[in-house]
Amino acid sequence: MSNRPGKLLFAGLMGLALAFPFGISPSYGSTVKSSSQLIALKFPQANTDRGQTATSGGGGVRQTSGGSCLTKANLPFQLLIPGDYNQGSGFHNTANKETFIYAYVPPQSEVTAKVQLADPITKAQNQTTFAVSKEGGIVRFPVTLPDNAIKDDFYNVTLTLICDANNAADNLTVELTVNYTPLAPSPTKPDSSLAKAAFYAEQGLWLDALNALAAIAKEEPEEWQEFLESGGFKTWAEAPVVECCQMVKTSASAN
Structure with missing residues (x-):
């Protein structure tokens, strides 16, 4: 647990448990197969497709506008x-520390994305602005934790998508909290993206598993789609994965 002042009290007041989820046991073969064979990598079967919306996209996630x-x-x-x-x-x-938040963005004429990372203890924050491809698809928005982040440091992430710079009321804003949970080296170091995804899924680390799979989404579309479906995203599973993002500017501030 971090020894930053006030952190334990803050976390206690929030009533948030900093722990790996129990009962998460992804279904995949005991031996990682060749890239031409499915291992059916999944998160819990309870996560069946429910036609989720941004507001139901995970504990601690809320769409605010x-x-x-x-x-x-x-x-x-x-x-x-x-x-x-x-x-x-x-x-x-x-x-x-280098992670990504994935979201499906519909085709549109022009969208700008802002990703803000804020430390709820020190109040330090940084914000990066990106131009999003107009073709639409599954986009990964980069989130970079500070170099000095240690185990169980948590950060508030705000993703804002701007369709019309002159109409701020219609900006789509999603807020969530990420917790830095470094792992001890695995007994056998994963030697492929598929093996890494299986390893992270076994630890209950959705963000890391999804990022490992995204690297091979075009080469292993069945695995990518199977994993998304197991998380409850069947409706979006066949959407193309698009490159993001062209950085426009970045800024930082501290109180």
């Missing part, structure tokens, strides 16, 4: 984080 340009599309905006893992702790664990 607008976004009709994205939520009223034939296939609407969706944050790709399951709604019922991490035991509702409000945290989304990540073993890596």
Whole structure:
């Protein structure tokens, strides 16, 4: 647990449990097969597709405003984080300081994304602005934790998608909290993206497992789609994965 002043009290007041989820046992073969054979990597079967929305995209996730340009599309905006893992702790664990938040963004003429990372203890924050591809698809938004982050440091992440810079009321804003949960070296170091995804899934680390699979989504579309479906995202599973993002600017501040 971090020794930063006030952190334990803060976490206690929030009533959030900093722990790996119990009962998460992804279904995959005991031996990772060749890239041409499915291992059917899954998160819990309880995560069946429920037609999730951004507001149901996981414990501690909430959509706070607008976004009709994205939520009223034939296939609407969706944050790709399951709604019922991490035991509702409000945290989304990540073993890596360089991580990503994945979301489906509908095709649109122009969207700008802002990703803000804030430390709830020190109040330090940084914000990066990106231009999002107009073709639409599953986009990964980069989130970089501070170099000095240690185990169980948590950070508030705010993702804002701007369709019209002149109409702030229609910006789509999603808020969540990530918890830095570094792992001890695994007994056998995963030697492929598929093996890494299986390893992270076994630890209950959705963000890390999804990122490992995203690296091979085009080469292993069945695995990618199977994993998304197991998280409750069947409706969006066949959407293309698109590159993001072209950085426009970044800024930092501290109180």
